[in-house]
Amino acid sequence: MLIQSILFFILGVAIISWLLVLISPLIWRKILHFAYQSVSAKIPLSLIEIxxxxxxxxxxxxxxxxxxxxxxxxxxxxxxxxxxxxxxxxxxxxxxxFPAQYKPFPPTKTKKVENKNNVLAIDTFIREIKAMHEKIVRYEQRLKNIQIDELDTDAKNQLLNELCEDTKELAAALVSHIALKEGKASPINKLTKSSKNNSDLASYIRKKIANTKIE
The missing domain is CATH 1.20.5 (Single alpha-helices involved in coiled-coils or other helix-helix interfaces)
Structure with a gap:
């Protein structure tokens, strides 16, 4: 009985192998056919398609x-x-x-000269502000050195004095521009003329006004 079962198993394997040998060429041709169609769909086969x-x-x-x-x-x-x-x-x-510079002026020579002077004064004021801004940036760095005690006492005092002087310069530039904008009737002119000290803020403002008018 055992031998009979083994013989039937070997016979079944042989039949299946024989069927696969018969069917495999057909399966192979089908695989080649589908691969050819896939490649043909992607690659042009004629000059017209290219x-x-x-x-x-x-x-x-x-x-x-x-x-x-x-x-x-x-x-x-x-x-x-x-x-x-x-x-x-x-x-x-x-x-x-600066609304005064955009008011309609009559086409007279005097008005043109005044307008030109106002423009020059504004340009001078802008240059001074830019110069003071650069100084302030440098002083900020030096003030950091003061805070971390990298400078001795004399150097600190010198830096603080320079900073005070430049602060006066900046304030004088701003106030002098306002005075020029307001004209001769500005109260700033009266206040600066009443000062007799040559080193106070009023004297700085007076010098700025005079220098701007000369320019």
């Missing part, structure tokens, strides 16, 4: 290029508009701080 793919890529590139050029032109126009708006805002800001 030319068609090339024309499609050229058209796609032209469309993308036109879209980017349109976007670039739009950004250029937007930049020009923003630049114009910025110029207008700067002019409005300048007018709000």
């Amino acid at each position: 030319q068609a793919n090339y024309n499609f890529l050229c058209a796609q590139h032209a469309v993308e290029l036109a879209r980017h050029e349109q976007k670039y032109d739009s950004l250029q126009k937007k930049y020009a508009q923003l630049k114009i708006q910025l110029s207008k805002k700067k002019e409005q800001l300048y007018c709000s701080y």
Whole structure:
């Protein structure tokens, strides 16, 4: 009985192997057929298909290029508009701080000279403010050295004296500009003329006003 079962098992294996040998060529041909179709769908097989793919890529590139050029032109126009708006805002800001310079003047020689003097005074004031800002930045660094005790007592006193003098310069520049803007009727002129001390803030303001008028 055991031998009979073994013989039936060997017979079944032999039949299955024989069937696989008969069917395997058909399966192999089907696999090659599907692989050929897959590769053919991806790779053009004729010059016409290659030319068609090339024309499609050229058209796609032209469309993308036109879209980017349109976007670039739009950004250029937007930049020009923003630049114009910025110029207008700067002019409005300048007018709000210095309204006297934007009042309509009659076309007379005297008014033109006054307008030119006002512009020069404003330019001088701006230069002084920039110079004082640079000094303040340097003094901030030196004040840090004072806080961490890197300087001796003499150096600290010298730095504090220089800072006091430059503070007077900055205050004098601001007040003198206000006095020039208000004109001869400004009360600042009376206060500075009444001072007899040559080292106080009033004397600094008086010198700034005189130097600006000379320039």
